[in-house]
Amino acid sequence: MTVTAPPREAAAPSPPPARPSAGRRAWNLWVRWWRRLTAMRTAIILLFLLALAAIPGSLLPQRSLSQTNVARYFADHPTLAPVLDRLYLFDVFSSPWFAAVYLLLFISLVGCVLPRAAEHFRALRTPPPPAPRNLLRLPDSAGLQTRLDDAAALDVVEEELRVRRFRVVRRQTAAGPELSAEKGYLKEAGNLVFHLSLVALLLALAGGKLWGYEGSVLVVEGGGFCNSFQNYDTYSAGPLVEGNDLSPLCVDLEDFQAEYEENLTASSFTADIRYGGPGEEGTPQTIGVNDPLRTEGDRVYLTGHGYAPRFTVTTPDGQPPLDVSAPFLPTNPSTMASEGAVKLPDLGADQPQLALQGFFAPTGVVQGGILTSIDPRPLEPQVALIAYQGYLGLDTGRPQSVYAIDQEQIARGALNEVGSANLALGETLTLPDGTAITFTGYDEFAALQLSHDPGQVWVLGAAIAVLVGLLGMLLLRRERVFARPTAAPGGGGTVLTVGSLTRGGGEGGERFAGLADELRAALSARAPARPTPPAGGVSPDPEVPTP
Amino acid sequence: MTVDTTLAELSDALFSVSVGLYSLAVVAFCAQLAFGRRPAAARELVGAGAAAEPPAAPEGPAAEPPAVRRYGIAAMVLTVLGALTHAGVLLFRGLATDRLPWGNMYEFATAVVLVAVVSFAVLAVRRPVLRHLGVFVMAPVVLAMVAIGLFLYAEAGPLVAALRSSWLAVHVTTAILGFGIFFVSGIASVMYLLRLRHDARVAEGTAERGSLLDRLPAPAAIDRLAHRTAVFGFPIWTFAVIAGAIWAESAWGRFWGWDPKETWAFIAWVVYAAYLHARTTAGWRGKGAAWVNVVGLGVMVFNLLYVNMVSTGLHSYAGVE
Numbered sequence: 001m002t003v004t005a006p007p008r009e010a011a012a013p014s015p016p017p018a019r020p021s022a023g024r025r026a027w028n029l030w031v032r033w034w035r036r037l038t039a040m041r042t043a044i045i046l047l048f049l050l051a052l053a054a055i056p057g058s059l060l061p062q063r064s065l066s067q068t069n070v071a072r073y074f075a076d077h078p079t080l081a082p083v084l085d086r087l088y089l090f091d092v093f094s095s096p097w098f099a100a101v102y103l104l105l106f107i108s109l110v111g112c113v114l115p116r117a118a119e120h121f122r123a124l125r126t127p128p129p130p131a132p133r134n135l136l137r138l139p140d141s142a143g144l145q146t147r148l149d150d151a152a153a154l155d156v157v158e159e160e161l162r163v164r165r166f167r168v169v170r171r172q173t174a175a176g177p178e179l180s181a182e183k184g185y186l187k188e189a190g191n192l193v194f195h196l197s198l199v200a201l202l203l204a205l206a207g208g209k210l211w212g213y214e215g216s217v218l219v220v221e222g223g224g225f226c227n228s229f230q231n232y233d234t235y236s237a238g239p240l241v242e243g244n245d246l247s248p249l250c251v252d253l254e255d256f257q258a259e260y261e262e263n264l265t266a267s268s269f270t271a272d273i274r275y276g277g278p279g280e281e282g283t284p285q286t287i288g289v290n291d292p293l294r295t296e297g298d299r300v301y302l303t304g305h306g307y308a309p310r311f312t313v314t315t316p317d318g319q320p321p322l323d324v325s326a327p328f329l330p331t332n333p334s335t336m337a338s339e340g341a342v343k344l345p346d347l348g349a350d351q352p353q354l355a356l357q358g359f360f361a362p363t364g365v366v367q368g369g370i371l372t373s374i375d376p377r378p379l380e381p382q383v384a385l386i387a388y389q390g391y392l393g394l395d396t397g398r399p400q401s402v403y404a405i406d407q408e409q410i411a412r413g414a415l416n417e418v419g420s421a422n423l424a425l426g427e428t429l430t431l432p433d434g435t436a437i438t439f440t441g442y443d444e445f446a447a448l449q450l451s452h453d454p455g456q457v458w459v460l461g462a463a464i465a466v467l468v469g470l471l472g473m474l475l476l477r478r479e480r481v482f483a484r485p486t487a488a489p490g491g492g493g494t495v496l497t498v499g500s501l502t503r504g505g506g507e508g509g510e511r512f513a514g515l516a517d518e519l520r521a522a523l524s525a526r527a528p529a530r531p532t533p534p535a536g537g538v539s540p541d542p543e544v545p546t547p
Numbered sequence: 548m549t550v551d552t553t554l555a556e557l558s559d560a561l562f563s564v565s566v567g568l569y570s571l572a573v574v575a576f577c578a579q580l581a582f583g584r585r586p587a588a589a590r591e592l593v594g595a596g597a598a599a600e601p602p603a604a605p606e607g608p609a610a611e612p613p614a615v616r617r618y619g620i621a622a623m624v625l626t627v628l629g630a631l632t633h634a635g636v637l638l639f640r641g642l643a644t645d646r647l648p649w650g651n652m653y654e655f656a657t658a659v660v661l662v663a664v665v666s667f668a669v670l671a672v673r674r675p676v677l678r679h680l681g682v683f684v685m686a687p688v689v690l691a692m693v694a695i696g697l698f699l700y701a702e703a704g705p706l707v708a709a710l711r712s713s714w715l716a717v718h719v720t721t722a723i724l725g726f727g728i729f730f731v732s733g734i735a736s737v738m739y740l741l742r743l744r745h746d747a748r749v750a751e752g753t754a755e756r757g758s759l760l761d762r763l764p765a766p767a768a769i770d771r772l773a774h775r776t777a778v779f780g781f782p783i784w785t786f787a788v789i790a791g792a793i794w795a796e797s798a799w800g801r802f803w804g805w806d807p808k809e810t811w812a813f814i815a816w817v818v819y820a821a822y823l824h825a826r827t828t829a830g831w832r833g834k835g836a837a838w839v840n841v842v843g844l845g846v847m848v849f850n851l852l853y854v855n856m857v858s859t860g861l862h863s864y865a866g867v868e
Contacts, residue, residue: 040828047821051814051846058810058858065805065860093805205803214800262549266708290712290798301800449800456802463789470782 037104038111046105053101057092060084064093106199113195120188127169128182131482135499138482140512144496144520147527150485153494154179156522157483164515166481179483187503190472197469201462208455213237213246218327220308220445224252226278227298227450247298247452251275252282256305256444264334264376271302271446297452304447306330306338309360309383309439315347316434322347327445328360329403336362337373340403345392347435352389354435355405355415359384360442364424371422383439384422387431390415478503481515496523554643555703561635562657566692568629569664569685575622576681580762582615619678626668626685633661643703649719650706652855653699659851660691662727666776670731676764677772683763684734714794721787726847728780729819733844735773736837742766743834770833773840774826781819788812799861808862811850818843 020028036042061069070090074081088095135141146153157179158168166181215232217225225231227249255272269289274282287293293300308327315322328340342356361373364382371384391414393406400406409415421429423439430436480501485494498516502508637658641648649655667684671677706715742763748754763769791812796802803809822839825831831839854860 040824041830044821044824044828044831047817047824051817051821054810054814054817057805058807058814058854062805261705263704265705267705268708268711289708290714290794292797292800299800303800451800453801456796459802460793463792467782467785467789470785474778474782 034111037108039108040112043105043108043112046101046108049101050105053092053098056089057098060089060092062092063090102202106202109195110199113192116188117192117196120185120192123188124185128167128180128480130171130173131178131180131484132499135482135484135497138499138501140502140508141497141499142512142516144498144516144523145488145493146496146523147493148523150177150487150494152526153485153496153523154483156526157496157498157519160519160522161481166479175484177485179481181481182479184476184478184503186472187476187478190469190474190476192469194466194469194473197462197465201459201466204455204458204462206455208238208453208459210238210240212451212453212455213241214449214451214453216303216447216449218306218445218447219251219253220325220327220443221253221256222443223445224250224274225448226250232450247295248277249275249295249298249300249450250278250280250282251293251300251448251450253446253448254284256446258305258376258444260377266333266376269302269305271305271448273300273448275300297454299451301449301451302446303449304330306445306447307336307360307362307378307381308443308445309340309358309381310441310443311342311356312438312440313344313347313354314436314438315351317348317351319348323440325443326402328358332373334376335373336376341401341405343392343394343402343405345394351435352433353392355388355392356437357386357388357405362442364422366422369422378442380424381442382422382424384420385429385437385439386420387418387429387435387437388415389418389431389433389435550703550705551643552703554639558636558639558643558703561632561639562692562696565629565632565636566689566696568625568632569689569692572622572625572629573682573685573689575618575625576678576685579615579618579622580679580682580759582618619675619681622681622685623668623671623678626664626671626681630661630664630668633657633664637661640703644705646706647716647719649715649723650710651701652851653695653701655719655723656691656695656699656851658723659726659730660688660695662724663730664688666728666731670772670776676768679763680735680738680769680772682759683738684731687734709798712794712798714790714797718787718790718794721783721790725780725784725787726851728776728783729815729844729847732773732776732780733840733847735769735776736840736844738763739766739769739773739837740834740841742769743837770837773837777819777822777840777843781823784816784819788816795861804861806862807854807858807860808850811846811854815843815846815850818846 061073063070073090074085084090088097092098132138136143146156148156154170154177158170158181161168161179161181164183166183168179168181170177170179213235214237215227215229215235217232219225227246229235229237229243229246252274253271254274257268257270258266259268261267270286271288272284272286273293274284275293275295276282285293287300287302289302292302306327306329308325310323310325313322313324322344324342324344326340326342328338330336330338338360340358340360342358344354344356347354359371361371361380361382361384362378363373363375363380364371365374365380366372366382371382388405388410391409393409393414394400398406405415410417418433419429419431421427423429425439425441428436428438481498482500483496483498485496487493488495496519498519500508500512500515502511637648637654640654644650649658663684667677667681671681742760743766745754745758745760746766749756764772791809792802795804795806795809818839822836822843825836825839855862
């Protein structure tokens with residue numbers, strides 16, 4: 001990433017003499033577009049497009065996150081919403097245009113990285129390149145004087161560089177001997193690992209989406225569910241998941257506990273469950289927030305909780321009392337005030353259908369006839385009920401929420417309000433026709449989610465590889481050092497010109513100065529002692545002309 | 548778990564003290580800039596070929612008169628003292644509540660600003676020439692601290708159940724580190740762009756030398772600072788996002804779900820990736836790349852403020868009423 005793309009050859013400059021064949025022209029066009037797509041400049045634009053494309057996904061409600069919010073947006077913006085919907089703006093992350101951006105980006109990435117990988121493998125097998133003609137033109141260079149002759153001086157340099165893990169090659173050229181050394185091949189390897197791991201990550205992600213599924217269900221204490229799409233309240237599955245692929249797993253909820261701090265901050269939610277194959281006794285386990293059940297391939301999460309009030313309904317026709325219960329959804333997580341509905345379409349042959357719209361307060365306070373909740377713990381449970389009789393409209397074919405009464409049936413006059421009351425435990429609401437509804441207690445329910453994602457281990461592995469590659473790419477340095485000896489002007493010694501070229505890391509100057517100092521020390525340690533050092537003998541950085 | 552109110556109040560008091568110290572540091576950095584380079588300017592007037600001289604690039608304290616250097620040193624001392632009390636804010640919050648002190652937006656933002664101050668201080672101690680950037684880093688720091696104190700303050704309290712995981716230490720800590728380092732990087736790019744524009748205006752003749760901007764380090768040095776901090780911050784941010792995904796997998800049932808915070812963390816990652824590419828691509832190098840870095844900082848700030856306070860998502864731990 002900090003390394004520039006290898007220079008690409010310029011487009012063919014002169015037009016061919018004869019008109020090329022159609023196939024040839026198509027090929028040239030393809031090559032031109034391919035180069036344009038895999039150029040770094042295009043990659044930057046595509047990265048920007050990707051960032052831009054993700055923005056509406058965070059500003060508009062998304063179906064993948066909350067169907068309810070999307071429905072509300074449709075209700076609030078009846079003219080705008082369908083237009084946005086046609087542009088996939090409520091499904092941004094699965095939209096064709098978002099996919100187009102990231103697929104182009106990945107094609108560009110692969111097109112850029114694969115040739116670089118080939119080049120890197122070639123570079124690994126070939127010795128460092130010959131020294132440039134004028135070493136003093138390199139970003140860092142120095143001239144070192146020594147009494148050693150050409151070969152001995154280069155021997156010293158070679159040894160010093162090899163100790164520093166450089167690959168060294170010496171060549172004999174027309175201008176004399178020279179030395180090239182290189183290290184830091186892992187930097188480019190890190191670069192390649194980083195980019196290729198991104199591709200792997202995308203593939204693993206796609207695999208998980210294709211073969212993964214998840215389902216959620218509300219389970220009251222004492223109840224349970226088995227892993228099958230019919231049993232879930234909501235589920236989503238990848239296109240390659242078949243109903244009978246689902247692992248045979250059943251989960252029973254035995255007990256749910258919520259604990260709170262003094263200031264009513266929730267400190268822990270735990271559920272004691274039993275899990276195993278259908279019909280098995282099952283293994284007990286406690287799951288909680290941040291602590292799911294992990295079986296082979298599946299995970300079961302505790303994603304929420306709430307209260308399910310219990311009622312006894314006695315009809316005036318003398319039938320035995322009916323016990324009913326329904327989970328109420330929390331509307332305020334800090335007080336656990338909850339709302340829900342009980343629908344009773346079959347109370348008896350000559351009985352009207354009955355529906356209860358309810359508000360549950362685990363610790364209720366009634367002020368001016370209005371029930372509110374002041375504590376999430378069930379210290380003083382109360383319900384506020386509105387009872388309706390008439391026709392619920394359950395068999396009209398129109399979908400209804402389980403947690404609310406269809407307002408349209410009320411508006412249409414099919415359902416009529418017949419009574420309302422705030423009830424504490426044991427209290428009874430009696431309707432005009434003699435039907436009695438008694439608030440008898442409550443159960444706690446847990447929202448459980450079962451997830452299956454065969455790709456996520458691979459995603460994790462790819463993500464770790466991304467990070468490792470990134471660290472290698474950003475922290476390592478690729479360094480080339482060249483040296484060329486020439487005879488000292490006065491005779492009786494050698495001037496060694498050393499130059500270095502660094503990619504990445506910055507601050508190349510300081511490091512090179514250190515290397516030059518150490519080379520100088522090594523050279524003078526090897527040089528035979530001499531009686532009178534000539535002027536500028538072993539002085540630092542003398543101005544030395546190069547041939 | 549009860550909150551130790553004495554320690555919590557001490558933490559709050561230290562917050563005010565550190566804002567005070569940072570403000571004094573800003574004044575001292577200002578003095579260093581305002582009184583610096585005067586002698587150089589005087590020499591320029593005397594010199595014959597003054598107009599033809601290349602723009603004066605500050606060489607660091609060596610080229611400064613001792614009085615000005617003292618301002619610079621005083622500013623650095625105040626910054627370090629401020630950072631120490633700032634660290635005390637978090638330390639005593641943590642002791643008061645017996646947990647890591649980044650459980651809500653007030654604590655998170657306070658920690659981010661501390662990381663920014665510490666990274667700047669480390670850089671400025673190692674490269675004295677960067678002290679000339681001090682006022683431009685510390686003034687936004689003071690503004691940020693005041694805004695945090697006014698708008699994000701939350702009483703010391705226990706963590707909500709969802710945050711009671713050891714991943715809090717890993718994910719949030721690295722997110723804070725990455726954000727703080729990107730903050731310094733973004734400010735450096737802003738200064739680089741201002742300096743470039745100023746230099747261009749001077750070349751056109753529509754502005755004159757002698758503005759505070761002339762006392763900044765050379766544009767190339769500021770740009771290098773921006774790039775090197777971003778290179779340092781990018782793997783940390785990458786790690787923070789990956790750690791967040793691992794935590795999300797055990798907390799929310801999926802490792803990635805395009806929750807608004809996740810989406811913006813992704814956008815920030817992509818923008819910084821674009822910055823690092825742009826820095827080495829012809830046509831983008833310099834100005835273009837610096838703009839990308841500034842956009843990156845904008846994304847980070849947006850992710851902190853908008854996503855926590857306006858949008859609703861799973862990362863709703865702001866604790867701001």
